[in-house]
Structure formats: C-alpha cells, structure tokens
Amino acid sequence: MRATERDTEFVEFVTAQRTALLRMARLLTAGDDAGAEDLVQTTLTRLYLHWPRVRRAGNPVGYARTSLTHAFVDEQRRAYKRRELTTDVVTDRATHDDDRDLPQLVLAALAQLAPRQRAVVVLRHFLDLDIAETARMLGCTTGTVKSQNAKALDRLRSVLEPEITVSTSKELA
C-alpha cells in the first residue's frame, strides 16, 4: 500500500468521521473539550499507524470507536491514580431553569458515573450498539454490560430527576 494512498484514505476518513468521534469523546469525557480533543487525536494517530489492517478489516468506523473507547478507559485508569487523593465536590441533584442548560446538566450527570459506566451509556444509548457489541468493545462480558448499564441509569436518574425524566427503550436489554 503506497503512502499517498494511505494518506488520501485517511484524510477522507477524518473528513467524514472526525466530528462524530469528537461528539462521542465529548460524552465520554463528560464535556471536557480538551480531553475529548486529546482522545480523538490519539485515536486518529493509532488509526493511521494501523491503516493497512484497518483497511483489511473493512470497518474503519468500528475500529475508530473501539480505539477511542480504549483510549478513554486507559486514560481514566491513569487519571484515577493521579487524583485518588483529591476529593471532588459534586452536585447531587440537578436543577435547571432554562432548556439551554440541558446539555450541561446531562454532561454533569455523566461526570458522576464511573468511567466504564459512562462508556456503557455512550455505546448503548448514544451509538445505539447492542449488548454483545458493547461488551466486545469494552473487553468484558455481556453480563457486566447489563449490570453497569442498570447502575448507570439508576445514577443518572438520581441526579437528573425529577427536573429531567429519563426514559430509554433499552432498560432491560
């Protein structure tokens, strides 16, 4: 595979998918824009390094999403060690007076989830992946995905409700 071909295909992929990856990263990082940008840059660089394999696999979007999820989990694991002595003061209950606050409230609620729970929420309820695919991307069992999903939804509701009522069709799935 010639370098120019790799470059052309990579730029086409970035042009088509970067915004979608950044949105996914924004949710994973609970609205940390700089952290989201770092994750996307890391992911795209890994993608380019493995481009021949990505091409053979025929699913660059899936590859990028998996790589982004792994980069996030890895980063959170390292970050946890850095901040384990600090105490975060968090808001236990959401309040919102204006519909414009809604995205910030949702991001604040996501921030209160454990990283892997947040990843499950993003994969299942934002990307609409099924349980098996979510488990494969996170490298865990389907049972773990179900239990993490249930805990995450409970936590989101406890933070957002009654101001924002959360529904989902994937409650038990």
Add this chain to the structure above:
Amino acid sequence: MNDLNALLERAAGPATAPFDAYADLTRAQRALSRTRRRRRALGLAGVAAAGVVGVGIERFSGQGDLATDRTAASDPTVPTATPAPPDVTAGPYTFPALPDGWEVQSARPQVVTIAPVGFPDQQPLSFLGKLVIGYDQNPPSGEKVQRDGRTFWVNDGGDTAIVSARTRPGEPDGEVTVQFPTAAFSTDDMITFLAGVHVGPGAEPALG
C-alpha cells in the same frame, strides 16, 4: 419524558464543527516515522543480540519469549532431544506455554484470563489488555484463515482482536476463542497459540 438518546445527542455538541484534517495527517505521519525509526533500532539491536548469544528463540512477535522449558534442567543422559515443554493447565483448558512475563490471572470454566505480571487491572472478568481463552457454543464468524488443515476465524476489532476455531473431536462441542491485544501480539502468533489450546470436559460455554 426525555429519551436518553435525545439527551445525549444534545449534550454531545454540534454535529458540524470546523477542523483541519491535514493537521491530523501531519501528526499521524510524524508518529509513523517515530515508530519506524524505533522498530529499525530494535531490529538492529535484536540482530546484534542473536549474534552474541547464537541461539534461536521462538517468540511471540510483539511481546516476549515463549516460556518453553520451565522444568528441564540440563541432563547429560539426554544429550540430543529437547524435551517437549509441559502443558500449562488452567481450569479445563490446556495450552503449550505462556508468553514470557505473563501469568494466568483467573481460570474459570468459561474463560481463562492471562495478563502481564503485575498488570494493574486484576478484575478477572475485565479483559482489556489481556489474553483471554474462552469457549462458547456460537458459530464461528469472521475472516477465514486455513492453517495446517484447520479453519480459524479472525475478528479484528482494532486494539483487540479475536481468533476462533471449532473445537476438536472429543472436546465439548462449540468454538474455542482467544481474545488478545493487538499491540502485544500478532494475529498469526495468536492462531499458532490457539492451535495449541485444548478444551477439557469441564469447560462451560460463556453466556450472552
């Protein structure tokens, strides 16, 4: 009532935003150059080391040497043949060797989890960055690869990939799989590894 998908769609931010794809390309090209320089340097160091030691070592390409001979001390009564390494048994699974520096973290009827010694994630059912042997009763799927008359299936998921094969006659009916981090092992090495995995009667299919 708010659908969670709709809430997340709004929280994710605008669906269009300006960016420069060529900045990503430049960054990635630099990383590729660094990787190639590092590989060349490692390759030269490897050639030099092999010349000094003068022995061939069977190895996994990305990670370490296979733990090939953990029991045999030199025995003058057996001067010519190298004894076959003992199989590693973990729960109902046996396999020829562990990668050097890796250990069995957990052995269950459904899965065996193998991780680098001292790996920070000690959760036995957390598989990221680990080598996972499993058994299930799903039909194998993925890209087909033939090796020594046996069919293997490869599913490359990016940082993690899975190779699978139907179990042998006499083993529990189903498929045996190995999930592995692609940064540590090549698919080819993992097919070789999987070819040496035997599934015992105590294996139970993973659910889901």
